[in-house]
Amino acid sequence: xxxxxxxxxxxxxxxxxxxxxxxxxxxxxxxxxxxxxxxxxxxxxxxxxxxxxxxxxxxxxxxxxxxxxxxxxxxxxxxxxxxxxxxxxxxxxxxxxxxxxxxxxxxxxxxxxxxxxxxxxxxxxxxxxxxxxxxxxxxxxxxxxxxxxxxxxxxxxxxxxxxxxxxxxxxxxxxxxxxxxxxxxxxxxxxxxxxxxxxxxxxxxxxxxxxxxxxxxxxxxxxxxxxxxxxxxxxxxxxxxxxxxxxxxxxxxxxxxxxxxxxxxxxxxxxxxxxxxxxxxxxxxxxxxxxxxxxxxxxxxxxxxxxxxxxxxxxxxxxxxxxxxxxxxxxxxxxxxxxxxxxxxxxxxxxxxxxxxxxxxxxxxxxxxxxxxxxxxxxxxxxxxxxxxxxxxxxxxxxxxxxxxxxxxxxxxxxxxxxxxxxxxxxxxxxxxxxxxxxxxxxxxxxxxxxxxxxxxxxxxxxxxxx
Numbered sequence: 438x439x440x441x442x443x444x445x446x447x448x449x450x451x452x453x454x455x456x457x458x459x460x461x462x463x464x465x466x467x468x469x470x471x472x473x474x475x476x477x478x479x480x481x482x483x484x485x486x487x488x489x490x491x492x493x494x495x496x497x498x499x500x501x502x503x504x505x506x507x508x509x510x511x512x513x514x515x516x517x518x519x520x521x522x523x524x525x526x527x528x529x530x531x532x533x534x535x536x537x538x539x540x541x542x543x544x545x546x547x548x549x550x551x552x553x554x555x556x557x558x559x560x561x562x563x564x565x566x567x568x569x570x571x572x573x574x575x576x577x578x579x580x581x582x583x584x585x586x587x588x589x590x591x592x593x594x595x596x597x598x599x600x601x602x603x604x605x606x607x608x609x610x611x612x613x614x615x616x617x618x619x620x621x622x623x624x625x626x627x628x629x630x631x632x633x634x635x636x637x638x639x640x641x642x643x644x645x646x647x648x649x650x651x652x653x654x655x656x657x658x659x660x661x662x663x664x665x666x667x668x669x670x671x672x673x674x675x676x677x678x679x680x681x682x683x684x685x686x687x688x689x690x691x692x693x694x695x696x697x698x699x700x701x702x703x704x705x706x707x708x709x710x711x712x713x714x715x716x717x718x719x720x721x722x723x724x725x726x727x728x729x730x731x732x733x734x735x736x737x738x739x740x741x742x743x744x745x746x747x748x749x750x751x752x753x754x755x756x757x758x759x760x761x762x763x764x765x766x767x768x769x770x771x772x773x774x775x776x777x778x779x780x781x782x783x784x785x786x787x788x789x790x791x792x793x794x795x796x797x798x799x800x801x802x803x804x805x806x807x808x809x810x811x812x813x814x815x816x817x818x819x820x821x822x823x824x825x826x827x828x829x830x831x832x833x834x835x836x837x838x839x840x841x842x843x844x845x846x847x848x849x850x851x852x853x854x855x856x857x858x859x860x861x862x863x864x865x866x867x868x869x870x871x872x873x874x875x876x877x878x879x880x881x882x883x884x885x886x887x888x889x890x891x892x893x894x895x896x897x898x899x900x901x902x903x904x
Contacts, residue, residue: 526836
């Protein structure tokens with residue numbers, strides 16, 4: 438307890454929460470408040486005084502030393518920062534809703550029940566129990582056809598794509614197709630992995646399979662359940678066409694199942710992998726249901742790809758953290774993941790409804806695209822609008838939407854904004870004092886406004902600004 442007290446005080450001083458000159462409670466008062474012995478508090482004060490962080494002054498008690506500077510903690514050349522998720526930033530769940538208590542119980546159970554052998558170097562493809570639980574979950578919830586031995590536990594989708602890229606290149610496949618518009622971060626990641634990315638247009642029914650055939654690519658990354666950013670679902674006829682294309686060219690479809698569990702108007706559509714496990718690699722993670730920081734994901738590839746992918750995983754990291762994987766297996770087996778997902782669906786549906794209501798109130802002429810699903814929606818802005826400038830103005834106001842045009846590889850197409858709604862309470866979108874928000878309207882009477890300009894009204898505590 439003494440170490441905990443010293444550590445807590447030291448961290449508060451370093452972070453600046455206890456500023457230089459701040460007078461600390463007397464040892465007697467702090468001991469009474471904490472319910473510990475006075476000697477423990479005296480020892481903590483003496484330790485910090487010896488470090489030069491506290492100064493004891495006769496008649497004025499103990500204060501934080503003036504020489505202690507509150508500076509960000511350094512990690513090499515990087516400054517560690519902890520910032521809140523910007524309102525309207527897409528792709529992030531409510532991190533504050535992370536089921537800490539249930540996860541702690543699962544972790545403690547995993548720790549106490551782990552065998553000595555679990556702490557040794559294990560199977561690089563993942564803890565067997567987790568692969569078994571994941572295979573059952575994916576079969577039950579996503580209609581996937583994958584045996585436990587066909588699953589690889591990864592450090593998120595990012596690593597899964599890196600493993601696939603390595604094997605594709607080793608097999609002589611350098612060109613890979615990507616939906617357009619699509620995630621800019623994914624496009625850049627594939628480029629860095631050494632692949633040549635070619636765009637394939639997306640319409641109201643999903644990816645254009647005819648255009649895919651013309652790319653001469655033998656691999657494609659798709660988001661069939663909820664396309665990012667347009668929010669459309671791959672139509673049944675297109676699903677059949679994609680599978681026929683993969684079989685015709687002996688190609689690979691990489692199915693990114695990133696937020697497929699969130700569907701608010703009906704049950705989520707089943708994954709594509711279940712229809713053609715011989716040509717579809719399913720990748721997913723807990724990043725949208727639990728938290729990206731867990732770095733837990735999976736890869737279910739066709740059987741003929743498994744040996745090469747397992748070798749690539751072994752070379753990459755020789756396996757992930759066993760206790761984390763055992764805890765996730767316990768969380769799945771005990772129903773904690775299903776319970777949290779049900780709560781998250783209700784929560785995110787309420788927040789989507791709140792954003793839609795706010796858009797209809799403040800942007801009545803804007804078209805809201807996509808189905809009622811996932812963690813984001815897209816709105817189309819009037820033709821000629823500079824959506825990049827709008828997104829930059831929103832960023833200045835502390836908001837985090839993405840400009841739709843920045844997610845396109847080809848020129849042209851509609852302009853708009855991609856809005857996330859999951860990370861903040863519904864009341865945060867009503868213009869109240871909790872957070873700022875931007876009204877994006879194009880009033881015809883805006884004096885001096887250029888054609889297609891967007892008028893931004895930023896409401897924040899203490900005033901209103903326009904631009």
